[in-house]
Amino acid sequence: MNDMTESYISLTEVHPYQRLLSYPDNNPTQQEQVLRQLHQLGVECLLATGPVQLAGHPLLGVGYCGLVIAGIWRGQAVAIKLRRGSCQQANLNEEARILRQANLLNIGPQLHCHQGDLLVMERLSGQPLGSWLQHLGAEDAPELCRKLQRLLCQGFYLDTAGIDHGALRCAAEHVFIDGERLTLIDFSHSSTNRHPNNVTSLVAGLLWGTRLAQDIRRVLSLPERDALLPRLQDYKRQPDRRHFQALLHAIGLNEQEA
Ligand SMILES: Nc1ncnc2c1ncn2[C@@H]1O[C@H](COP(=O)(O)OP(=O)(O)O)[C@@H](O)[C@H]1O
Ligand SMILES: [Mg+2]
Incomplete structure (x- = not known):
């Protein structure tokens, strides 16, 4: 699903995309923290691609609980779910725990890793x-x-x-x-x-x-x-x-x- 239209967003340069890392608030401290977490989890970059636009940026999806952004993790195409400020759950730990259980039944996108407010999972095509x-x-x-x-x-x-x-x-x-x-x-x-x-x-x-x-x-x-x-x-x-x-x-x- 990767193609030439997916522009690469480095985690080390300040980029207008960073606005989405603390959505809907524009909180630079929180954005820096998310960037650090992504880096610690082994995410190499984000990709500006997907069927949905938010604040002028393309991404994979937007729900009540999270924003889902494309990225590369250890050389693989992934979908990164970031918890939104409006989400009822205090963190994504329970979602990660249950998705891991579902994965054991071959159900759901494969969860690669997670931390507090973000999940790194297999990026689905289709x-x-x-x-x-x-x-x-x-x-x-x-x-x-x-x-x-x-x-x-x-x-x-x-x-x-x-x-x-x-x-x-x-x-x-x-x-x-x-x-x-x-x-x-x-x-x-x-x-x-x-x-x-x-x-x-x-x-x-x-x-x-x-x-x-x-x-x-x-x-x-x-x-x-x-x-x-x-x-x-x-x-x-x-x-x-x-x-x-x-x-x-x-x-x-x-x-x-x-
Ligand atoms: N693993 C994935 N690969 C590709 N797109 C995804 C993936 N997970 C979610 N999406 C897209 O992002 C949207 C929002 O994700 P979702 O998990 O439903 O968030 P929320 O909990 O906020 O509703 C989905 O409706 C879907 O279109
Ligand atoms: Mg949803």
Whole structure:
């Protein structure tokens, strides 16, 4: 994904980009501290690239909790998440801890390292599920079925491991598609202390009442809420493989093909 348009930002020269290192406040002391942390973690440089613009600078993404900036760490393309001042969490330690657990299940972008207010993780290529869906037509139904199966399976693995992702109702932006690979991102709302609701949140967001559901229904015919409710309730009561498979089957999907 690196190309000639990605301009290299050294960590040792003062650069207008540094403004983003303490967003939304413009706090030079904090910016210096972030630069020191990046350096200590082994980040070689930042890259001015990405689909989002903030204060005139391109970056990979902006959320409520963090800014995500491209960079190079030990020669690899990475995404660096910096905690924003507006973030509810005091630091990104819990997000890092849970992302590491998810990585053990082969879920999420690989976390390379972290420190207090920043995460250094694998930089994903591809695009969010919401925009990927825009380009699908009726002939892509089998491919979409495979993606939904694999997405729900990842939700099931997280449920089984006791990790609640916490933001899967917004699957349009929190699922990245890169060819065959499908990656859940943003563990900033995750918890291992509440009942995991990954499968049920995904089903609700994918099937009913969202823009995403409308886009999926352009390509696939899916059951209405009342028809699926008994299977969802069974799974909620007892979230085991048998009930998960029955739920997939009722949606018209099949775990074996995942
Ligand atoms: N590993 C990554 N590789 C590429 N882009 C990413 C990566 N992680 C996040 N992004 C982009 O940055 C955006 C914001 O990141 P996210 O973790 O959702 O932040 P927040 O917790 O603030 O919502 C995402 O919606 C996505 O577009
Ligand atoms: Mg987010």
